[in-house]
Amino acid sequence: MRKTPWIALLLLQLLFPLLLPAQDDLLNLLKDQKPPVNYTEATFKTSRIVIGQSIENPAQGNMLFLVTHHFGALNTGYSNLFGLKQAAIRIGMEYGLNKRLAFGIGLNTDKNTWDGFLKYKVLRQKSGGKKFPFSLSLFANTAVYTTKWENPDRKNYLSSRMTYCIQVLIARKFGSRLSLQITPSMVHKNLVPTSADHNDIFTLGGGGRMKISNRVSINAEYHHIFKGQVVSSKVYDSFSTGVDIETGGHVFQIFLTNSMGENEEGFLANTTGRWSKGDIFLGFNISRIFTIVKPKSFRK
Amino acid sequence: MKKYWILIIITVGFCINGFAQTYVTKNGMIRIYSEAPLEKIEAVNRQVNTALLVPTGDFVFKVLIKSFNFEKALMQEHFNENYLESDKYPEATFLGKITNIKDINFTKEGIYPATVEGKLTIHGQTHPVKQNGTLEIKNGAVTAKSKFNILLSDYNISIPNTVVNKISKSIEVTVEVMMTKLN
Numbered sequence: 001m002r003k004t005p006w007i008a009l010l011l012l013q014l015l016f017p018l019l020l021p022a023q024d025d026l027l028n029l030l031k032d033q034k035p036p037v038n039y040t041e042a043t044f045k046t047s048r049i050v051i052g053q054s055i056e057n058p059a060q061g062n063m064l065f066l067v068t069h070h071f072g073a074l075n076t077g078y079s080n081l082f083g084l085k086q087a088a089i090r091i092g093m094e095y096g097l098n099k100r101l102a103f104g105i106g107l108n109t110d111k112n113t114w115d116g117f118l119k120y121k122v123l124r125q126k127s128g129g130k131k132f133p134f135s136l137s138l139f140a141n142t143a144v145y146t147t148k149w150e151n152p153d154r155k156n157y158l159s160s161r162m163t164y165c166i167q168v169l170i171a172r173k174f175g176s177r178l179s180l181q182i183t184p185s186m187v188h189k190n191l192v193p194t195s196a197d198h199n200d201i202f203t204l205g206g207g208g209r210m211k212i213s214n215r216v217s218i219n220a221e222y223h224h225i226f227k228g229q230v231v232s233s234k235v236y237d238s239f240s241t242g243v244d245i246e247t248g249g250h251v252f253q254i255f256l257t258n259s260m261g262e263n264e265e266g267f268l269a270n271t272t273g274r275w276s277k278g279d280i281f282l283g284f285n286i287s288r289i290f291t292i293v294k295p296k297s298f299r300k
Numbered sequence: 301m302k303k304y305w306i307l308i309i310i311t312v313g314f315c316i317n318g319f320a321q322t323y324v325t326k327n328g329m330i331r332i333y334s335e336a337p338l339e340k341i342e343a344v345n346r347q348v349n350t351a352l353l354v355p356t357g358d359f360v361f362k363v364l365i366k367s368f369n370f371e372k373a374l375m376q377e378h379f380n381e382n383y384l385e386s387d388k389y390p391e392a393t394f395l396g397k398i399t400n401i402k403d404i405n406f407t408k409e410g411i412y413p414a415t416v417e418g419k420l421t422i423h424g425q426t427h428p429v430k431q432n433g434t435l436e437i438k439n440g441a442v443t444a445k446s447k448f449n450i451l452l453s454d455y456n457i458s459i460p461n462t463v464v465n466k467i468s469k470s471i472e473v474t475v476e477v478m479m480t481k482l483n
């Protein structure tokens with residue numbers, strides 16, 4: 001009688017192959033001990049929120065060709081076709097050197113301004129195996145205008161035409177639709193009109209986007225310029241809002257803004273338009289991505 | 301006497317369980333490919349998880365959508381963001397069986413035809429599939445290979461009108477997974 005439990009156990013053992021794991025258990029077997037790190041992708045569709053920089057870079061080996069176009073002010077009336085007769089255009093390219101670093105160059109029709117920039121992704125939002133709540137990129141540019149000297153008889157310095165901008169871009173993607181960014185900036189002008197004007201101009205801004213479908217989002221961006229920094233001319237905060245439309249390799253951004261400037265210095269420290277007065281400029285960005293260097297596994 | 305019983309039970313148990321064997325891999329390969337007039341789509345995933353149970357023939361796949369690598373980074377972003385929505389549906393799974401498992405001799409090297417039947421879940425949509433392929437037994441490893449087409453509409457993956465001619469409605473899937481015995 002004492003042996004009965006052992007016989008029962010033996011029977012269990014014999015039956016065990018029939019109790020083999022089902023498919024779900026097999027699937028459990030495939031569970032990773034360490035879940036993979038999931039880097040947040042596409043916080044913004046392209047490298048601009050509206051007119052200012054977003055945390056995004058072109059992917060490694062990819063070149064972004066970007067045309068920025070601002071028409072004249074809407075309040076210039078029919079004689080100026082509500083601004084359609086005027087235009088400021090910046091033609092630029094950006095290239096992703098690696099997963100973090102990108103550089104760009106551009107030419108702006110406003111005072112024939114050339115600019116160059118570097119953008120570096122310092123921190124990346126991630127989930128899964130490693131978690132981090134936001135992305136942080138650093139941006140720095142230099143711009144120089146190259147129109148003829150106003151007083152060619154005088155000794156002129158190229159450096160007096162140079163401006164710089166440094167930005168800290170901090171962004172978070174909330175779910176799949178909403179992304180927000182905070183953008184503190186510093187603009188440095190080598191030469192300012194009067195001694196009362198500051199050479200270093202600080203602004204605090206931000207922006208965001210809300211996807212309304214997989215390919216369309218509504219974006220807005222605002223930059224506040226602190227008082228007392230620019231005194232020789234009246235400057236205002238910059239506000240822009242628009243729509244991103246993505247079609248394959250292109251992103252179209254159509255927007256309204258009170259900033260005519262297309263460089264950071266232009267719209268952060270030199271926005272002379274006011275929404276309330278109708279100094280609103282219609283503008284668009286068209287960007288196109290080209291794969292220049294293929295990922296390793298696709299090289300022949 | 302008790303001790304002997306325990307020994308015998310364990311030994312017998314192990315012998316019987318020894319007939320069952322699980323083959324697994326964590327770096328199987330799945331390639332997806334489609335060619336339309338304007339756009340060639342090709343992506344490779346080399347981190348495919350699979351497990352095969354012998355003798356029942358249960359065969360499961362787990363594929364992380366984000367692990368598909370594309371030639372064009374933007375295409376990869378769109379694949380995840382717009383088509384497969386990998387934030388919402390991070391993985392694709394297949395739960396199935398090799399129906400002719402009895403015809404495959406896992407102790408003899410060779411290439412055997414195999415029929416797989418089961419449920420494929422992509423983009424949160426489950427669809428029954430039945431496909432043919434081969435199993436190759438070599439050096440104690442089992443390599444499963446198959447090539448088949450799937451329809452995007454079966455998995456509720458919609459193509460916007462603007463690019464409807466750019467993207468093929470079906471995708472060719474090539475599977476190659478080499479599994480080794482799980483100890």
